[in-house]
Amino acid sequence: MKNKQISKLLLGLAGLVFSISVWAAPVNVNQADAQKIASSLNGVGMVKAQAIVEYREQHGNFGSLEDLGKVKGIGPKTLEKNADDIKLEGNLP
Template sequence: MKKLFVLFMLCSFAVFAEPININQADAETISKALTGIGPKKAEAVVQYRKEHGDFKTLKDLENVSGIGEKTVQQNEKNILFGDSAPAAAEKIDKPEKPEKPQEPKKPK
């Protein structure tokens, strides 16, 4: 049981990671906080941000060389764009279907 607990703790440390502000974090912080992004990709994120300005959406991150949709999806809960909630919470939901107008009831 003790071994299982230790194994669980070692495997799940990333689950408890704090979200980072992708527009303020340095390359070291990015590489430590995000899954699938090592030092080279993290440096590419910082360089892209310097050349093109702040990231506004998760889709913007896919413009960085070496970072694709899968990597972004794996990390969406840990990415902030400002002092707000994680990027995953900022996704734009599909608009709801408008309700059908009720037809007036015909008198009997």
């Protein structure tokens, strides 16, 4: 009986840890490298993150979320679910 309870507890804790790890984290897309962008935003992997960095290098800093939407692969849904965590100014990497 105790083993089942411990197993359930461990499974619950593992689920909690996993769910926390997929939450977005604030990131300044005008300063961060591709690795930081990919690890900070939901639905943005290395390919999209690299596209963000390349677009920024070619066109300058993003002035708005709408500007970020000009990057291939970054659509309205990605912007919407990450809007609170995408920073354009400040000292965040």
